[in-house]
Amino acid sequence: MSLFPYLIAISDRRLINARRFSKLLEAKNITMSQLGNAVYQQKNRYLFNVVDTELFELLLSKTAPAKSRPHAARQGDSHKHPTFCSYLPTKNSANENELICISCDPTTFSHGESTFPSDTPIILIENSDCFTFSDDFLLAMQLDDLLGKALIVLSSGNAITHKQSMRWLSSFEMVYYCPDYDLAGIIIYETLCRHLNKPPVFVVPSNLITYQKYCFKPKKPESLLKAIEKVDNLGLPEQLKTLFSQGLGFIEQEVFLGEIHE
Numbered sequence: 001m002s003l004f005p006y007l008i009a010i011s012d013r014r015l016i017n018a019r020r021f022s023k024l025l026e027a028k029n030i031t032m033s034q035l036g037n038a039v040y041q042q043k044n045r046y047l048f049n050v051v052d053t054e055l056f057e058l059l060l061s062k063t064a065p066a067k068s069r070p071h072a073a074r075q076g077d078s079h080k081h082p083t084f085c086s087y088l089p090t091k092n093s094a095n096e097n098e099l100i101c102i103s104c105d106p107t108t109f110s111h112g113e114s115t116f117p118s119d120t121p122i123i124l125i126e127n128s129d130c131f132t133f134s135d136d137f138l139l140a141m142q143l144d145d146l147l148g149k150a151l152i153v154l155s156s157g158n159a160i161t162h163k164q165s166m167r168w169l170s171s172f173e174m175v176y177y178c179p180d181y182d183l184a185g186i187i188i189y190e191t192l193c194r195h196l197n198k199p200p201v202f203v204v205p206s207n208l209i210t211y212q213k214y215c216f217k218p219k220k221p222e223s224l225l226k227a228i229e230k231v232d233n234l235g236l237p238e239q240l241k242t243l244f245s246q247g248l249g250f251i252e253q254e255v256f257l258g259e260i261h262e
Helices: 004-011 018-026 053-063 069-074 128-132 134-140 157-161 163-169 183-195 208-214 221-234 238-247 253-257
Strands: 036-042 045-050 086-092 098-104 122-125 151-154 175-178
Touching (some): 004 018, 004 053, 018 045, 086 163, 122 134, 128 151, 128 253, 134 253, 157 183, 163 183, 175 183, 183 221, 208 238, 208 253, 221 238
Parallel strands (some): 122 151, 122 175
Antiparallel strands (some): 036 045, 086 098, 086 151
C-alpha cells in the first residue's frame, strides 16, 4: 500500500486509519509524531494535523505517481515510469537486410502511420542471435517465403510491449510473433493481442514436437501448468500444448538455429 492516498486524504482534511498510516511511515523510518498528531474521531478513524509541513510536502512529492521518467528518477526509481520513446532494431529484408533503427515516440507517426506500407509483413524475433541469423531462423520457422518482403524486428522480450512500439505495430496489417516457447512468451503475446488493432500470428513451426528433447524444466513448476492453460484459452496452435505436455518444459528459440551457429 502507498502513502500517497493517505497524504492526499490528510490534505483534504478527511479521516484516515492512523494505525495503517503509522506503519507506512515507519517503513520509511519516520514516526507519526515527527510529522504531526492524530486526533481520534471514531473507531479506526482519525483526523491528522500536520506539524512538519516541509516533511509532509517532501513525502507528497516522493510518493506521488510519476508523471515522467525524470519525475520517477527524482523519486529514486526511474523504472516506475515508461520511457518517452522506444527503439526497434530492424532489418529491411526487401533491401538486402538493410539494418535500420525505428524510433517510436508520441511525436512520430502521430496518427499511427509509418514510412513503410501497411501491408508490409512484420516479423518479431525475440532473441538477438536468431535476429542476427534471421534467414536461417525464419527457414526453421517456415516463414522464409516472407524474406524479401518483411521488416524483421528484434523484439527483446517485454521491450516490444512499450506503448509506442505497439502503436507503431498497429499501423501494419500482419504481425508475426516468434517468441521463446515459454510462459513469458505467451504473456507477451497476450499483451500484444490486447493493444494491437489485430492479434499477431503466434508462430509455431509444424514440426515443433520434434524439438521436445530440448525442453528444460522451469524453475517454478506451476508456470508450465499456467502456460498449458493459456494455450487453450488463447486458442494457440495445438503443437504448443503437445510440446509442453510431452516435453514437460519450455524451449528457447535459439535451438532452431541448429549446430551451424555453435
